[in-house]
Amino acid sequence: MYVSMKGMLNRANEGKYAVMAINCFNLETAYAAIQAAQELRSPIIISLLQEHLMEHFGSHLLTKPIMKLANEASVEVAINLDHGQDVAFVKRCLHDGFSSVMMDAAAYPIDQNIEITRHMVEFAQTYNASVEAEIGNIGAASNIMTNDSMYTDPELAIDFVRKTGIDALAISYGSSHGNYPEGYVPEFRFDIVEKIKQETNIPLVLHGGSGCGEKNIRTSIELGINKINMGSDFLKAQVDQIRYQLDKDPNINFFDLIHSTIDAGKEAVKYYINLSKSTGKSL
Numbered sequence: 001m002y003v004s005m006k007g008m009l010n011r012a013n014e015g016k017y018a019v020m021a022i023n024c025f026n027l028e029t030a031y032a033a034i035q036a037a038q039e040l041r042s043p044i045i046i047s048l049l050q051e052h053l054m055e056h057f058g059s060h061l062l063t064k065p066i067m068k069l070a071n072e073a074s075v076e077v078a079i080n081l082d083h084g085q086d087v088a089f090v091k092r093c094l095h096d097g098f099s100s101v102m103m104d105a106a107a108y109p110i111d112q113n114i115e116i117t118r119h120m121v122e123f124a125q126t127y128n129a130s131v132e133a134e135i136g137n138i139g140a141a142s143n144i145m146t147n148d149s150m151y152t153d154p155e156l157a158i159d160f161v162r163k164t165g166i167d168a169l170a171i172s173y174g175s176s177h178g179n180y181p182e183g184y185v186p187e188f189r190f191d192i193v194e195k196i197k198q199e200t201n202i203p204l205v206l207h208g209g210s211g212c213g214e215k216n217i218r219t220s221i222e223l224g225i226n227k228i229n230m231g232s233d234f235l236k237a238q239v240d241q242i243r244y245q246l247d248k249d250p251n252i253n254f255f256d257l258i259h260s261t262i263d264a265g266k267e268a269v270k271y272y273i274n275l276s277k278s279t280g281k282s283l
């Protein structure tokens, strides 16, 4: 069934688990993520990145077929715009049927971030869609965070939540987007999660879930993370599968090659669903 993130994240908040949000960009990737959720009876969020929608299939082409997959699914499925940075683009996605959007105005000074986000929260109400926003600066793994200013300031975050009325908040406490160097495990500042959760009690979001390590993810969930974004490990599992298939048969046809990636993607999602403790949690 097709739902917004609101209900699934509020229940995750009460039940102290996290829902996985998987970065997809076509029907095959969305199908793999939904299949994984169905097999484990967990809710799932299909995350479509603004950047991918601009460079690959647009929202006008992709949203309806994924909504259909979601509606036919036996578990709760939300479609979320990931890192929506352009206000007009975010509004268009809501118009196209997204049940959830992330308004990422984190690059703006705090007052503007509040203004832009509050406006989007009001706008999204018409569509009964949820809004996620970001405070702080979640970096890229290729440039592992060392700068103190990139971490979310808990006081600013608490004030931001009160002033905007958002449904979920992405915070920066040590994770990065993309693949970490081999063997690297990031160090998380859990005090940031704890403080913001204590004061706001809203669903908090971990971006860059890939490669964070099981211990970091488990502790994050215990302290109040209710949504985990994961893209790199999902995509890597599919690239590895393509490499394996080509090694096995360099003359493999394109259909068999692409079809084989679905199972590989599904297995990667199932691993994270189990880790996020959302197995069996769908209505």
Ligand SMILES: [Zn+2]
Pocket (backbone or CB within 6 Å): 083, 138, 177, 207, 208, 229
């Ligand atoms: Zn992100």
